[in-house]
Amino acid sequence: MSRFTVTYRIFARSEAEARERALGVALEQTVEVPADVVPEGYIADEIVGRVEEIGAEGEGRYRAAISYSPDSTGTDLPQVLNVLFGNSSIQKGIKVTALDLGPLAGAFPGARFGIRGVRRLAGCGSGPMLAPVLKPMGSGSATLAEVAYRSAAAGAHVIKEDHGLADQPAAPFEARVEAVAAAVRRANDETGGNSLYFAALAGPAEKLMERARFAKAAGATGFLVMPGLYGFDLVRRLAEAPDLGLPIMTHPSFLGPYVLSEDTGFTHGMMFGVLQRLAGSDISVFPNVGGRFGFSAAECREIARACQSTDGIGAPMLPSPGGGMSPERAGEMREMYGDDTVFLLGGALLRHGDGIGDAVADLVGSFG
Amino acid sequence: MSRFTVTYRIFARSEAEARERALGVALEQTVEVPADVVPEGYIADEIVGRVEEIGAEGEGRYRAAISYSPDSTGTDLPQVLNVLFGNSSIQKGIKVTALDLGPLAGAFPGARFGIRGVRRLAGCGSGPMLAPVLKPMGSGSATLAEVAYRSAAAGAHVIKEDHGLADQPAAPFEARVEAVAAAVRRANDETGGNSLYFAALAGPAEKLMERARFAKAAGATGFLVMPGLYGFDLVRRLAEAPDLGLPIMTHPSFLGPYVLSEDTGFTHGMMFGVLQRLAGSDISVFPNVGGRFGFSAAECREIARACQSTDGIGAPMLPSPGGGMSPERAGEMREMYGDDTVFLLGGALLRHGDGIGDAVADLVGSFG
Incomplete structure (x- = not known):
């Protein structure tokens, strides 16, 4: 796996709205520009967050898995947190529920003891x-x-x-x-x-x-x-x-x-x-x-x-x-x-x- | 004024409950022990937060002004934030609404430009x-x-x-x-x-x-x-x-x-x-x-x-x-x-x- 993945709980009235919000998070957490001005090539293909999965959790809640490029963070912990939930922390109706480090796992060895x-x-x-x-x-x-x-x-x-x-x-x-x-x-x-x-x-x-x-x-x-x-x-x-x-x-x-x-x-x-x-x-x-x-x-x-x-x-x-x-x-x-x-x-x-x-x-x- | 003062909005069903909660915050943010085990003298008189005022804001909201001793923080910014809202940040129904630095004002000159x-x-x-x-x-x-x-x-x-x-x-x-x-x-x-x-x-x-x-x-x-x-x-x-x-x-x-x-x-x-x-x-x-x-x-x-x-x-x-x-x-x-x-x-x-x-x-x- 070449990308790391963050799962969000997104509050929305429909799956379509949840998907739209997830696409918004994928932009917000990376390029932070509207979809129509994302430069083609490396930025659109690699840097922009990618909505990998949307699933219903019931009661207006949806699970959205979004993958990100290690190029957006390197092995820098504050920047991982920034991409994980920096600007999206300021939007209502989004909660982080899971993190799969994927290619970053080696850089974060966890507890030493x-x-x-x-x-x-x-x-x-x-x-x-x-x-x-x-x-x-x-x-x-x-x-x-x-x-x-x-x-x-x-x-x-x-x-x-x-x-x-x-x-x-x-x-x-x-x-x-x-x-x-x-x-x-x-x-x-x-x-x-x-x-x-x-x-x-x-x-x-x-x-x-x-x-x-x-x-x-x-x-x-x-x-x-x-x-x-x-x-x-x-x-x-x-x-x-x-x-x-x-x-x-x-x-x-x-x-x-x-x-x-x-x-x-x-x-x-x-x-x-x-x-x-x-x-x-x-x-x-x-x-x-x-x-x-x-x-x-x-x-x-x-x-x-x-x-x-x-x-x-x-x-x-x-x-x-x-x-x-x-x-x-x-x-x-x-x-x-x-x-x-x-x-x-x-x-x-x-x-x-x-x-x-x-x-x-x-x-x-x-x-x- | 010898103490600095933090104002909290406390959500409660009555003024009596708001006062009780405010007394809880005053303990929580300082000694973090029950009232009956606070040592007499310096700790009880100076270190423990002091509820200075309770006022109704309407709709189950109360304004509670609590003063703290500069001895609890020194001029150390993280410790000011810790006393301001460290543990109480984990309790529901408490929002920080104002800060009066009082004797700490000289230590926090604010924007340099x-x-x-x-x-x-x-x-x-x-x-x-x-x-x-x-x-x-x-x-x-x-x-x-x-x-x-x-x-x-x-x-x-x-x-x-x-x-x-x-x-x-x-x-x-x-x-x-x-x-x-x-x-x-x-x-x-x-x-x-x-x-x-x-x-x-x-x-x-x-x-x-x-x-x-x-x-x-x-x-x-x-x-x-x-x-x-x-x-x-x-x-x-x-x-x-x-x-x-x-x-x-x-x-x-x-x-x-x-x-x-x-x-x-x-x-x-x-x-x-x-x-x-x-x-x-x-x-x-x-x-x-x-x-x-x-x-x-x-x-x-x-x-x-x-x-x-x-x-x-x-x-x-x-x-x-x-x-x-x-x-x-x-x-x-x-x-x-x-x-x-x-x-x-x-x-x-x-x-x-x-x-x-x-x-x-x-x-x-x-x-x-």
């Missing part, structure tokens, strides 16, 4: 993984480090920083990362465990790679980043930097509008699975069903499938639902997401105060 | 400005340069590259930018004019600043960038780089879902006006009413107002509606947007073939 790699690093060969979150914003480095120590000592697989810790007066980036890394190392030394520590990278865009290097040197064993604020290409840069080589967890901050509408943006599986794998993420965070966010069980399952499937981009990655985990719900959530999952443990954990270690240990135990 | 600066560079002291777009994708550098030459010779104020030109085999970035810059320079030398040339910066994130420097050295006199794909912080970096110092035009690629829903994301004025000014853009591109995109006249006017207002962030900037411009509609569009506007001339211009210069000259003349 994936499920197996993260399990190996965390020393967790089977069963679900647990990730307490260090917060709240405004806490001092010593306080956050203490929570990290207790959580790691209790057997948490991943210690994740809140995405909002940034570089604040109460816990400046460097001091915080050094303190938390030391705390997790101390716990690991004492228990012989392998709790990972994902440092939240934030700040001005030009400082992120430098901060990633600092965090690794300080002892962080993973990175948390927000592609919604910095662009998906940051994930790709971190994943392929030869001197970094740590797993990446992606956070959904600022990405909500891409999935909240029925008829615009991306499906949940595309945004929190496929695009994350395309960029090279190892763990994809998203809000669990039943909490403060409105994702349905079906949407969460779709994300988990898109992350864990063996026929996606690169190695399967870990979904990481946030919210709602408790010893009482552990069984149900394990059944819903499967074992290849990193369950976040959020703010409710802080209710345990100094007993936070016991609370984490209880949950680790409940997955036995 | 703005309306007056761009007019000065373009040698256009009054009247609307016109910006033919170089496309389609797949054209060779010489073809694009020829269109640029004819457009500049005909008096176009800004020669803008299509956002999708990227770095493609038919017109690799460096060769294309050199050819187009030379063509615009030649036209300016011949006419004594000052047509500006905005080079589209694209490619891997780590190459963008280097490409900006290359483009400036080659003779580009402005940059076109896509904050939806690279993050708004790229605009800030370009605007403040001391060795660049060229005006910036921002393109809406990939940003559509932030404005297409009634009840999520941002208002049109926030996304294509306020956020652009916050980042430091000088010219904000958006789809004009009546074309292939569904923006209404009211939404377009709201964008223009948000760009041009003298009480926004920094200097007023130029709205740049794309689509629909013709000699017949010139008067109507001038009336709608006012003179401080850069009108894009898109694909329809290519219908004129070798007569493209005459077509541009006609439009320039129609604004006399």
